[in-house]
Amino acid sequence: MSETHADATPRRQFLKYAAGVLSVTVAPSVLLHTFATAESSEPVSAQRRWGLLIDTSKCANCSACVTACQQENGLSSEVNDTVAQWIRKVELQQPDTGKVTSLPMLCQHCQQPPCVDVCPTGASFQRADGIVLVDKHICIGCRYCMMACPYKARSFIHEPLTEQKAHAPRGKGTVESCTLCVHRVDAGELPACVSACGESGNKAMLFGDLNDANSPIAQRLKTEASTALRADLRLQPNVRYQGI
Amino acid sequence: MATRTLWLVGLGLLGLLAGMAVLFNSSNADEASTGNSPYFSPAGLPNAKAMVSATQACVEPLEVIRRQHGQLMQHQRDDTVHQGIRGSQHSLKGCINCHVTPNAQGQTLSIHDDPQHFCSVCHQFAAVKIDCFQCHASTPE
Numbered sequence: 001m002s003e004t005h006a007d008a009t010p011r012r013q014f015l016k017y018a019a020g021v022l023s024v025t026v027a028p029s030v031l032l033h034t035f036a037t038a039e040s041s042e043p044v045s046a047q048r049r050w051g052l053l054i055d056t057s058k059c060a061n062c063s064a065c066v067t068a069c070q071q072e073n074g075l076s077s078e079v080n081d082t083v084a085q086w087i088r089k090v091e092l093q094q095p096d097t098g099k100v101t102s103l104p105m106l107c108q109h110c111q112q113p114p115c116v117d118v119c120p121t122g123a124s125f126q127r128a129d130g131i132v133l134v135d136k137h138i139c140i141g142c143r144y145c146m147m148a149c150p151y152k153a154r155s156f157i158h159e160p161l162t163e164q165k166a167h168a169p170r171g172k173g174t175v176e177s178c179t180l181c182v183h184r185v186d187a188g189e190l191p192a193c194v195s196a197c198g199e200s201g202n203k204a205m206l207f208g209d210l211n212d213a214n215s216p217i218a219q220r221l222k223t224e225a226s227t228a229l230r231a232d233l234r235l236q237p238n239v240r241y242q243g244i
Numbered sequence: 245m246a247t248r249t250l251w252l253v254g255l256g257l258l259g260l261l262a263g264m265a266v267l268f269n270s271s272n273a274d275e276a277s278t279g280n281s282p283y284f285s286p287a288g289l290p291n292a293k294a295m296v297s298a299t300q301a302c303v304e305p306l307e308v309i310r311r312q313h314g315q316l317m318q319h320q321r322d323d324t325v326h327q328g329i330r331g332s333q334h335s336l337k338g339c340i341n342c343h344v345t346p347n348a349q350g351q352t353l354s355i356h357d358d359p360q361h362f363c364s365v366c367h368q369f370a371a372v373k374i375d376c377f378q379c380h381a382s383t384p385e
Contacts, residue, residue, distance in 0.1 A: 043327035127328060135325050136379060162356065164381050166337050171379030186328050 049111075049130040049238060050180060051210035052194070053217050053226060056103045057243035058204035063089050065104050065205065068196030072181060074165040084155035084170070086178040087193055092244065101244050104193065104205075107132060107153040107178035108229060108237030115145035115154065124175075130210075130238050131182055136174040145175055150230050153177045210238060303333040313339070336376060339363075341384045355382040 069087045070077050076084070087106040093099070113132045115124045123138035124145045134145075134154075146154045154177040157170060164170050167183040181191035189195070190207050197205040208217035220226075226240040302309045304316070313334075320334035343362040346352045355361040355377045359368070363382065367374055376382075 041329055041331050043323075043329055125326065127326065129328070133325070137321065137325070160378065162354070164379060166340070166381040166385045169379040169381070174379075182328065183330075186330050 044127055044129040044186075046128045047211060049210045050109070050185060051130070051208065051217055051221075051238040051240065052109075052180075052191075053206040053220060053240050053242065054103060055204045055206075055242045056101050058202045059102055059104065060202055061102065062201050064196040064199075064201035065089075065193035068192040069178075072165075072184075072192035073168040073179075074163065074170065082156075082158045084157060084176060086153075086155070086176070103241060103244065105151065105153070106193070106239065107149075107180070108151050108235070108239040109178075109180060111236035111238065112234065114148040114150070114233075114235065118144040118148040120144065127182075131180045131185070132177075133179055133182065134175055134177065136169065136171065136176070139174040141173040141175065143175060149177075150233055150235075303338070336380055337385070340380075340382060344382065344384055352383050 066087055066089060067077070069075065073086060075086060087104050090103055090105040092101045092103065094101075109130055109132045111130065113124070113126055116126055116132065119125075120142060121138050121140055123135045123140070124132070125135060126132050141156065143156055146152075146156060154175050156175050157172050160172045161170055168179070170176055181189075181193075184191060190198075194205045194207040197203060206217050206220065208215040210218055210221070212218055213222075221240065224242065226242045227244055228235075228237050228240055304312075309316075316334040317336055317339070320329075320332050321336070323329040323332065324335065339362075344352060345362075347358065347360065353361065355364050358364070361382065363374065363377075
C-alpha cells in the first residue's frame with residue numbers, strides 16, 4: 001500500500017509538470033492563430049513586433065531549420081559560392097576557453113536596419129511589425145544592402161530561376177534574405193524554421209510578439225539573460241540569442 | 245443609260261446589305277463569346293475553372309479586368325508586400341490558381357513551356373512582354 005502511494009505522488013507531479021509544459025508549447029501557436037487570421041485583410045500594425053529567441057545551449061548538430069527553410073521557400077540545397085542562404089548553421093569558438101557553440105544565423109530583423117538605410121530605391125524596407133523585407137519589384141540588384149549587413153544575411157541571385165514557390169517569388173538580379181516566413185506569419189503560423197526546430201530539432205527556437213508582455217518570448221526575455229549579436233552596432237535586432 | 249444607272253444603284257444597295265449582314269453577325273458572335281463586351285477576345289483562350297457568381301465570370305466585370313488587370317494587380321501587390329494585406333481578390337496568385345488549367349494532355353505547364361498559357365495568349369497577341377514570371381510561379385499551387 002505504502003509502495004503504491006509512494007509511486008503515485010511523483011507520477012502526479014510529473015503529470016502536472018507535463019501539463020504545464022504542454023500548455024506553454026501549445027498556447028503560443030493557438031493564440032497566434034486566433035490573432036492573425038482575424039486581421040489578415042488589415043494592414044500590419046506596429047502594435048506587434050515579431051521576434052525570435054534562439055537558445056544556443058539546446059542547439060546542436062542539427063540542421064532541421066536550414067532544411068525546412070529551403071523546402072518552404074524553394075531554395076536550393078546544394079552548396080556553392082553563390083547559392084542563396086536565408087539561414088545557415090554557424091559554429092563559434094571562444095578563443096580563450098575553446099568552447100564551441102553552434103547556432104543558426106539568419107536575418108536579425110533589426111529595429112535599426114542598415115540595409116534599409118543604404119538602399120537607394122526603397123526596395124529594402126521594414127514592415128510595421130518589424131519584419132525586414134526586400135520588395136523585389138523595386139530592387140535593382142545594386143547589393144549595397146549586402147555590404148551594409150554586418151550579419152551577411154543577404155544573398156544575390158545570379159542565375160535565372162525556375163520552379164519558384166507561389167508564396168516566395170524569387171528571381172535573378174535581386175537581393176533576398178529571410179522573410180521570417182512572412183506568408184506563414186500573416187496566416188497565423190510559425191516560421192518554417194521554428195516549427196521544424198520544435199518538431200524534429202532541439203526546440204531551441206521561440207517565436208512570438210515582443211510587444212505583448214504576456215507572450216512566452218517576452219516573458220523569457222524579461223526573466224532570462226539574452227544577447228543581441230554585435231550589440232556594439234546598436235541595431236537592436238529582433239532576433240536574440242541565449243548561451244553565447 | 246437610265247437602266248444602267250439603276251442596275252449600278254441596285255448592285256450598290258445589295259453590297260451594302262451584305263456588308264451590314266456580315267458586320268451584324270460578327271458583332272453578335274462577339275457578344276455571345278464575351279458577354280456584351282466590345283473588346284477583342286482571341287479564340288482558344290483556356291476557360292476559367294468556375295464563375296465567381298451566376299452573372300459574373302471573373303472578380304471584376306470582363307471590361308474592367310481586361311483593361312485594368314495590370315493596375316489592379318500592381319495595387320494589390322504593393323498592399324501585400326508592404327502592409328501584409330492578404331486575401332484580396334486582385335492577386336496574381338488568384339489569377340493563376342483560377343485561370344491556368346491543364347491542357348489537352350492533362351499537363352499544367354509553366355508559361356515558359358506552354359505557348360497556350362492563359363497569360364501568354366493575349367500578351368503575345370498584343371506584343372506585351374511581361375516579366376512577372378521571372379520570379380512568380382505561373383502554375384497553380
